Amino acid sequence: MASILRRKLEYNLDTNRGNYMTLKSLSFAIDVLSMFTNENPTWGLRDLSKEMDVNHTIIYRILKTYESKNILVQNTDSKKYELGPGLASILSTYRSKNTLSDLLLPMMEELSDKTNESVFLTWKDKLEGVTVEIAESSNNIRFAVSKGTRTPLYLGASAKAIMAFLSREEQNEVIRQGIKKMTAKSMTDSSEIIRDLEKVKDKGWSYTEGEYSDDVFGISTPIFNTRGEVLASLTIAGPIYRINNENKDRILALLIEYTQKITDLISIFDEDKYI
Amino acid sequence: MASILRRKLEYNLDTNRGNYMTLKSLSFAIDVLSMFTNENPTWGLRDLSKEMDVNHTIIYRILKTYESKNILVQNTDSKKYELGPGLASILSTYRSKNTLSDLLLPMMEELSDKTNESVFLTWKDKLEGVTVEIAESSNNIRFAVSKGTRTPLYLGASAKAIMAFLSREEQNEVIRQGIKKMTAKSMTDSSEIIRDLEKVKDKGWSYTEGEYSDDVFGISTPIFNTRGEVLASLTIAGPIYRINNENKDRILALLIEYTQKITDLISIFDEDKYI
DNA sequence: ACCAATGGTTCTTTAAAAGAACCGAAAGGA
């Protein structure tokens, strides 16, 4: 009895937004499929049923149905399930119908709408950052940047989010090519820069105020390829007077959420799209 | 009444192999998603329900459920549905977990098992064909070829399936580089070769007997990229004495089926993987 | 030799999906 109630509750909380015109069981089956992530690409039946707190028979039948369509395949030795070639044709269609830019921009615009600040994607090209996609805030006072802008990797949130995840040799190479002071707050001491990058690497994101442009804050996260190499960074930027400790947390949370989405998108297209 | 019976029948025929441990509604929902192909990437509600011969309400709720997960998105103007970014994380996982070879080989082995003959994939590299993946027949008498073998494009089924779909200039360039006679049945007259290639292009597949190797038949289909350029060919080969008009049809049908699957697979990975 | 896992199966209950009938809007033809 208690378990029945719990399950109903879960279903409602989980996926169906209370509308009667979607299918609960399909919705749940999609959630099951969504459990197969990069972090957790294989699942045993019991593992998964425990993780989702659902009777294992339900999971079993969902897995077997996916298996019958080759969307999941079961490893004959370990009995664990993983994504299968049945996804190939869907993926192929999705890829051929869409270009990366077509998909990135709406996402970035969504993020810009939610944060009310400008959003841009910076691609690593050799030892520079190149702004490749921009979603400007609809705010009258907003950070504006143009496509194709090149920045050195030691300066500003978007660049530092990339540089922090390079090897020490590459970092030294960036510094060796010369450090220019752009604003009063720009760092010029190489050891100060290296120390700052280490902090960024620890946190997983970078935050700067007035470093590349006066009066502008930037908050940025790196985007990696499947081999763990940094490819790009996603940045939210705006006027300093609009940022404070409260909304900074919210912006960071949103940034991280969208970084994951964009990372997924980039990884199913050619990773070196922009280089 | 009639429609109820028809639907039940369809369901059974369609996807569920009569086992009680898979879910009909999920199975059907996957079929619905599978309707979004390269040939037919967008569907209106009514279109799709007619095509699948199912009550439009059912389709509607399935589409809306997918939409709620962003797996499908509805174009606001045309009201048509197409694949959306909701699959991105799943597809990304699928891509990062698998390499192209890992996926190609099992498929080719399956085809080899079904036909009892050897199967190989020939990639176009400049004006040559290179054998990049092989699934040998388990038969004692079988066609054997080794990875990395290079063949001229004018000779043999696997090469001709590629050459037939090149431009006339490229074809001439191949011939200009010289024609060698490998077996008694090799064609040496350039106009004879060109005429033969036109026939291959019309049919969509090539068939040869003893042209590259004595006593060996080969049947081959081209693999194209999304821009319609020929990338490679998939070939089934074996001893001539085992082929006849009856099993040739069966082999061709299987070859075509697997060519589609492999084309999908190649298109979601980097197309130029082997070049 | 035991217990606790695992994947898989069966059977009854009950909840959710099916499908007919409906709506309003838009498009097309006469």
Add this chain to the structure above:
DNA sequence: TCCTTTCGGTTCTTTTAAAGAACCATTGGT
């Protein structure tokens, strides 16, 4: 201009299929 058809979308009752407890056979650790 009206009439019809078609579209996406919605509602309500019936019927079907999913849920879930209880079960099995294996396996692996203690």
